Amino acid sequence: MTATKGDTRARLLETALGLFTVHGVEGTSLQMIADALGVTKAAVYYHFKTKDEITEAVALPALRELTAILDHAATITRPGPRADYVIDGFVDLVVRNRVLVAVVCSDPGLARVVDRIVYAEQSVLVRMPEMLVGPDADEAATVAANVALVGVAMGGNTPALAYMDDETLRRHLADAMRRLLGRPRRRD
Incomplete structure (x- = not known):
């Protein structure tokens, strides 16, 4: 074949x-x-x-999925369920794409390509924190949202946690993100 x-x-x-x-x-x-x-x-x-085309093609599926998460979250009218949806979706995306996220977090070449793609669309960098804490959040809540997002992205691919299976890592990252945002822990 x-x-x-x-x-x-x-x-x-x-x-x-x-x-x-x-x-x-x-x-x-x-x-x-x-x-x-x-x-x-x-x-x-x-x-x-070109290598840039390859680099974009490596990152694009995850970025499209992230945009789809945010697009769906925008249809959820209640802030709590909307934030939970974004947290769960983002954490799942990070865990399923550990290698890609690690490279994005550590390699300026891939980070540059991701930034170019992200800024070409409506910026996920603005939409994500707003979905978590609302567009009128105070500075402290906005900082907490950004710290939570970066922390999940960086923590989800750190070698210190590589021994964890996906489900365990997913649960701990989501719980940590909720704590940073002052959200109650989910009881699934």
């Missing part, structure tokens, strides 16, 4: 992300990606013309 174009593209993106974790975006070349895949550089060019 031969690999389809989609399979090859998915393997290419997975390989690129793995190389980004070791060498960073700037330290990873298209030739390195081709070599790791066992294909020619021309085969990589068939799918992507």
